[in-house]
Amino acid sequence: MKKVAMVTAALMLFLAACAPKFGEQQVVQEKNNKQQTAVIPKYNISDSYYRMILPFTPSEARGLAVENLNTRLDVDEFETGLMRLAQQRFSPKDYLFQEGQYLDKETIKKWLMRKMTKEQLKEEGMTEADNIGLNPVLSDQGTNEEKNTKSPIYLASILEHDYLTKNDNGKVQLGGVVIGLALNSVHYYQTEQGYPREVEISDAEIEREGKRIASEVLSRIRHIKELKNVPITMALFKQQPRTSMIPGHFFAMANVDQGSDTIDRWTKINEEYALFPSDDAEKNHRDDLMKFLNFKSDVEDFFPNYTGVIGKAFYVDDQLQQLTITIPMQFYGKAEVIAFTQYVTGLVMEKFPDYVNVNVYISSVSGPESIIVRPAKADEPFVHIYQ
Known part of the structure; x- marks a missing residue:
């Protein structure tokens, strides 16, 4: 058994030495009339981002x-x-x-x-x-x-x-x-x-x-x-x-x-940002503002330690594309963080149309507590509670 293990380990080391680095593509870039080797990450984290030449x-x-x-x-x-x-x-x-x-x-x-x-x-x-x-x-x-x-x-x-x-x-x-x-x-x-x-x-x-x-x-x-x-x-x-x-x-x-x-x-x-709530949003984006205010009201009703809910809405061609909500609150324990995050997640799925990207950041005086991300057309949100 020991010989087999040794041979397997040696083979793995040999293959690792011969293979290119995982996730990288080597290219040549010319700088100051000199050619130098650069690296392109093979995998991109999102179609919304460009891959970047490394070293940066x-x-x-x-x-x-x-x-x-x-x-x-x-x-x-x-x-x-x-x-x-x-x-x-x-x-x-x-x-x-x-x-x-x-x-x-x-x-x-x-x-x-x-x-x-x-x-x-x-x-x-x-x-x-x-x-x-x-x-x-x-x-x-x-x-x-x-x-x-x-x-x-x-x-x-x-x-x-x-x-x-x-x-x-x-x-x-x-x-x-x-x-x-x-x-x-x-x-x-x-x-x-x-x-x-x-x-x-x-x-x-x-x-x-x-x-x-x-x-x-x-x-x-x-x-x-x-x-x-x-x-x-x-x-x-x-x-x-x-x-x-x-x-x-x-x-x-x-x-x-x-x-x-x-x-x-x-x-x-035709792009712009709007603050929820605000007089400008009341004047120009009343329907979207009302959805946000209903969400805000439900948050206030459920948790007594409310301190404020602020929304940043991004519009393209007068259509709401993304809503980023920040909720700073006073928490007394991790159980309350979990319960509040679960409740807010349900509100996000119910209160906002599915064509809008919604991001919610929940924080306390100690720092970030949880994050909720509901991409447009997604059946389920991504939820993370910071440890």
Whole structure:
């Protein structure tokens, strides 16, 4: 028996040494005119996500969106929403994802600046070659309020995503680029005395300036050697004010053909988030809000330790696609967590139509307690209680 066990173990070790690593595909990627071996995960966690080149190569501009956008909600939606839009042109079945490799941090920082007058350039010790800011000049004339009202900062952030293809020879190459431009709905500034002030920017103004900036960004991108001939998609994102409890949304996109440096047509994107409950939801999404309020009422009736139920609804073409509900409560024991989660799971299945993806996050002061996920058209939800 010992000999058989030894032979079996040796055979397993031999096979393991000869076989490729489980779940990986090796490819060759060219960087800085040098070829290097990269790895593609063989299995994808979802059709909604792209497979990514490993080792993960971060963008040189990483972190800028976090610095420049108003809330973490906007940061997350700006990035994941851009990936979602990219799927319309660059299918996850055919393309791999990589963070932007061509627009570095210093370039983007300069593009996010205001344009300067000759006098301002002279004061800063800069030349006209440095005057590449995409936001409007702040006039020297008038009060701070007058200057900022007339010339708010429109462009808040720029995000580049690269999409790669793999050829029959096992090499990957750039197949397309998607550029997201995050635009302000509110411009924040200070008075001469240092008091914070804000200027609301209309949707019409956001759209007009966003399209103007996008044309200029495209023109500049085409001067980058590696991006002269690749297909490019431009997308415009409206970010929410600093106090918002929901993220902003993309409202327009344009596909630019290989080698072209002009945008011929913009496509409207009809997406938005709504907060449940809120006056906006009462006005624009009353039927969906009533379903949520019925759910909320049942939660309140069953458990006395209620502290609040908040919903974040995502709409595409005015149709509710996803509802994310957070329930923070005070719990006194794990048995109560289990009982409450079971009860809420039943409400989720009964109260919301089956074409909506519903995610429920239940938490206490100690942290996450349980999660309920009911995908659209699913007969049964996924439920996990944290140990």
